[in-house]
Amino acid sequence: MPGSAQRPLLFLDVDGPLIPFGAAPQPYPTYPTGTEPLDAPANPLLTRINPEHGPRLAALPCEVVWATTWMADANECIAPRIGLPPLAVVIWPEPTDVDAQDERDGLHWKTRALVEWAAGRPFAWVDDEVTDTDRAWVASHHPADALLHRVDPRHGLTDGDYAALDSWLGQLP
Incomplete structure (x- = not known):
């Protein structure tokens, strides 16, 4: 099968x-890098x-692939901050009537x-x-293995999330 030797993809939201x-009420830990130009408007x-996410992601x-509304900005603002090279970026298509119906049906706008x-x-x-709507749709419309992994936004990627990804990736042929 053509392309079967290609590595699996990991679509990553930011x-x-x-x-x-x-999360409330405690503040989040911060990790300033000190590499931002003084005159650059920084996103706090x-x-x-x-x-540490960079080396952990690179080791998988x-x-x-960036799968975020940050799009190419992820390569400019985030990849260097965590030590990743520029990554491929999913360019989102313009919304259609099908997308509007998908949203009404509970399907995420990124899924298709x-x-x-x-x-x-x-x-x-x-x-x-x-x-689960996204998982069911992917299971019926994608011929290969797929893991749709939800991360708790209050904590971001955790050791448990990396373990789940590593386990799933390790089970692929």
Whole structure:
């Protein structure tokens, strides 16, 4: 089968998995890098990104792809902060009437685009908005293995999330 030797994909969202939010009342730990130019307007949420995510993501046996509304900004603002090279970026299509119906039916607006982007390759999708509706749709519309892994946005990626990804990736042929 063509492409079967390709590594699986890991579609990675930013807000939630890498930038935790929504917990109260304690403040989040911050990880300033000290590399930001003094005159650059900085997104204060970037300091919430734990730089240990970069080496942990790079160690996974897969191709990491940005699947976020940050799009190319993820390569400019986030990848260097955590020590990752520029990654492929999913470019989201313009919304259609099908997308509007999908949302009414509970399907996430990213789901169809990620299955199309994967083009039959195994993939994991790490996001804080994945639901059982997305899992069922992918299971019936994607021919390869897929793991739709929901991350708690209050904590972001944790040791448990990395263990789940590593286990799933390790079970692939």
